[in-house]
Amino acid sequence: MMTNLLDFDLNGLIAFCEQLGEKAFRAKQLFRWIHQRGASDFDAMSDLAIALRTKLKGCAHIQGLPVISEHISSDGTIKWLFDVGDGNAVESVFIPEDDRGTLCVSSQAGCAVGCRFCSTGHQGFSRNLTTGEILAQLWFAEHTLRKRFASSDRIISNVVMMGMGEPLQNYAALVPALRAMLDDHGYGLSRRRVTVSTSGVVPMMDRLALDCPVALAVSLHAPSDPLRDNLVPLNRKYPLKELLDACRRYLDHAPRDFITFEYCMLDGVNDQVEHARELIALVKPPKGEAVRCKFNLIPFNPFPASGLTRSKQAQVLAFAQELSDAGIVTTVRKTRGDDIDAACGQLAGDVKDRTRASERMAKQRTVMLKPVT
Ligand code: SAH
Numbered sequence: 001m002m003t004n005l006l007d008f009d010l011n012g013l014i015a016f017c018e019q020l021g022e023k024a025f026r027a028k029q030l031f032r033w034i035h036q037r038g039a040s041d042f043d044a045m046s047d048l049a050i051a052l053r054t055k056l057k058g059c060a061h062i063q064g065l066p067v068i069s070e071h072i073s074s075d076g077t078i079k080w081l082f083d084v085g086d087g088n089a090v091e092s093v094f095i096p097e098d099d100r101g102t103l104c105v106s107s108q109a110g111c112a113v114g115c116r117f118c119s120t121g122h123q124g125f126s127r128n129l130t131t132g133e134i135l136a137q138l139w140f141a142e143h144t145l146r147k148r149f150a151s152s153d154r155i156i157s158n159v160v161m162m163g164m165g166e167p168l169q170n171y172a173a174l175v176p177a178l179r180a181m182l183d184d185h186g187y188g189l190s191r192r193r194v195t196v197s198t199s200g201v202v203p204m205m206d207r208l209a210l211d212c213p214v215a216l217a218v219s220l221h222a223p224s225d226p227l228r229d230n231l232v233p234l235n236r237k238y239p240l241k242e243l244l245d246a247c248r249r250y251l252d253h254a255p256r257d258f259i260t261f262e263y264c265m266l267d268g269v270n271d272q273v274e275h276a277r278e279l280i281a282l283v284k285p286p287k288g289e290a291v292r293c294k295f296n297l298i299p300f301n302p303f304p305a306s307g308l309t310r311s312k313q314a315q316v317l318a319f320a321q322e323l324s325d326a327g328i329v330t331t332v333r334k335t336r337g338d339d340i341d342a343a344c345g346q347l348a349g350d351v352k353d354r355t356r357a358s359e360r361m362a363k364q365r366t367v368m369l370k371p372v373t
């Protein structure tokens with residue numbers, strides 16, 4: 001059995017190297033070759049002794065994910081579809097902005113939460129990604145883009161776990177991947193530039209606060225339990241009061257941080273000014289502790305099976321105004337990559353669709369990529 005070195009955070013790699021009789025600093029060198037330099041060939045690792053390289057070749061590899069397709073949007077957003085085997089595919093999206101480059105990463109093939117407004121949710125759950133499969137998305141994107149832009153500088157400055165899947169339902173694989181993102185020998189991203197987005201897996205929010213307190217986004221979508229039960233079925237297990245208490249506990253570990261509440265604006269469902277007022281009462285209760293938070297209103301990206309439609313722009317603005325007037329910082333998310341179905345919640349992959357995946361793979365060999373300028 002070959003071990004995929006992408007499956008390890010630095011401590012994991014140190015332990016693996018120790019089993020081979022190698023010192024910790026060798027593991028650090030190896031980790032830097034993999035994540036900082038994008039190496040996949042041990043022979044390229046010129047400062048590792050030939051004996052070690054030979055040993056590694058016998059038992060390990062650095063195995064990325066096969067790319068099924070790449071789509072480049074007119075706004076510069078790039079979406080990749082990766083093959084994770086058995087007809088499953090996951091997507092990652094690179095979003096360039098003036099002052100940052102954000103990669104949106106998937107944590108599962110499909111998702112078991114089944115939110116009504118989410119196309120990943122509608123396709124059901126296939127399986128958890130491994131740490132290596134989560135990290136492979138970043139490893140591939142970072143080093144592909146560096147080559148393409150002929151840059152030796154870092155391209156991806158921010159990672160958001162907002163692709164397919166519920167990251168906190170894949171906790172064991174998630175945490176080492178986050179650690180590799182934060183590690184100075186890995187991607188060196190600051191804690192605040194890595195965001196885990198969750199539909200509200202309360203016990204795992206508590207664990208994340210202890211294990212790896214990165215920025216937290218919570219997908220709220222409704223101000224009351226009956227409505228949220230309907231939109232985000234996980235609410236039946238962890239209702240709003242418990243969720244908000246978990247947010248407060250999370251912030252206790254990160255005193256200067258705030259929670260980003262994501263709120264998908266659904267026409268006539270959760271977008272009335274009255275809902276905004278209920279939200280204010282929820283996060284700034286007249287008696288009790290306010291939750292330090294910002295709101296990010298996401299225009300719903302419609303897909304036919306949802307039976308839902310996007311809120312009118314005027315409604316979104318009125319809603320945002322109500323929250324702002326209550327002193328809550330509120331942003332309305334720009335939709336990016338709309339023309340390539342890379343916008344939030346549209347990441348559907350091609351789960352359980354072998355034919356299409358292989359057709360696309362065949363196509364990919366002939367497709368000429370449009371250069372990014
Ligand atoms: N499972 C996690 C992270 C992935 S979803 C979560 O739910 O937070 C990332 C964000 O996209 C979430 O806030 C989710 O609610 C939102 N989203 C899902 N489907 C959407 C859609 N069709 N339109 C707009 N946002 C959507």
Ligand code: SF4
Pocket residue numbers: 111112113114115118119120121122163164165166199219
């Ligand atoms: Fe899963 Fe998030 Fe989609 Fe809900 S919104 S189904 S939790 S991916």
